[in-house]
Each structure stands twice: as C-alpha cells, then as structure tokens.
Amino acid sequence: MDEKEVKRTLLDIYRHLFTEYGPQHWWPAQEPFEVIVGAILTQSTAWTNVEKAIVNLKSAGKLSPQSLRNLPERELAHLIHPCGYYNVKARRLKAFSEWFGEKYDDKLETMFSHDTGPLRRELLGIYGIGEETADSILLYAGVKPVFVIDAYTRRIIDRLGLTPPDRSYAGCQALFSLNLPPDAALFNEYHALLVRHGKEVCRKRPLCRDCFLNAQDRDMSDGLFPCSVIS
DNA sequence: TGCCAGGCCGGGT
C-alpha cells in the first residue's frame, strides 16, 4: 500500500466507525485533572472499576493534586481499591501529584503551555507514566494532537495489516500521526472509536479490511463529524 | 470456573 492509499484507508476506517457508533464523548471525565487520574487508574483495568474508584475519591473530596499529596498512601489505596493494583496505583497517583505541585504549582495551564515533545519526555520520567498514559494525558487532558496507541488499536491495525515491521509504539503512532491531519478532535474521536469497536467486536469475531472498506456508504453530509477535517 | 480489562516497572538474560 502506498502512502496515499494508507491515508485514504485510515480515513475510511474512521468514517466507518463514526457512522457505526457516533461520537464517543471522550474522555469520560468532568475536568482535566480527573482525566489524568483516570488515565493512571485505568492501566490494564476495566473502566467500570475505575469509575468506582473515582466516585470514592470524589465522595471523599480527595480528587485534587493537593489532597492526593497529603493523603497517606494507605488511605489512598483504600479509596481506589475497586480498580485493582491499588498499591502501585496509589504510589503512581502520589508520584504524579508531587511532581505536578513541585514543577507546575498544580497548574494545568502552565504545564500544557510547554511544547508537547519536551512535556511528553517529562511525563515519561514520572513513576507510573508510560507512553500510553503520557499520550492519553496530552490528548485528552491537554487537547494536543497526539495519537494514543493501546491494545485495542494494536489488534485492529494488526488485522488490517497496517502494523509497522518493528511493531513499536512509536511506529504504530506514526502510522496515524503521519497519515492524518494533526487535529486533536480527530485523534480524540478516532482513538475512542477504536476502543469502542474493540470492546464490541474485535474480540468476538474476526476483523478484516472488508469490514471497514466494503461497508455500505451512508450519507456523510449530515454534520455528524466532530471536526471539519472530514467532509 | 477461568479469563481478561483503555499498562508499567524492575530484575534477569
């Protein structure tokens, strides 16, 4: 497949998914800091369990960087118990909160005003933040045009034969980043749709290129698309 | 009942 074909394929997949599922309204959180907490808590964990943990944090009035810093790790672990891995995740939440306070005085606006590349490297230096979590923070909390690669995304591009030879995170990310317009709203919706599709279909039955590309054409002029890029 | 979910770290090759 040449480059033009890859670009067209990626947009076709997006169109198909959006027509099929509609807007996903990600990230499921009320404020950016909650996105960051959720991104850490959902590591290898079902979102339904994360919701319980977030509710606990909110009810206890501890869903803020200051509260997380001041809360003893054991008590934090207790609050987030339903989402599993509660000891490591308590440590990770505190690690982020401490870094965030020291480095940015708990100000998201200051943090996200930095260039995305350097900020990403900073995030990766924090205990408990790897590539996917860092990119989720940049995209869903910071509204930066950074494509998130997760297990669902990998499965889907695998079955479409689009996975790059080295199978690396950076390579998978480049597939999307270099072949789509760098639009945060598009990256947001696209990744959310991949996860939605993965949950509903990908594990239950085979997924091939035809599932997407031979899908019947539908009217695309109804204004449903979340960004102006697709029209 | 067993398998797995929107990963990441650290120690061992």
Place this chain on the structure above:
DNA sequence: ACCCGGCATGGC
C-alpha cells in the same frame, strides 16, 4: 535491548 513476573479487582 528484549523478556517476563508482579501487581488485583469485578464482570461475564
């Protein structure tokens, strides 16, 4: 530079 065990709950 990879590989793998550990971390843990709740839902199907």
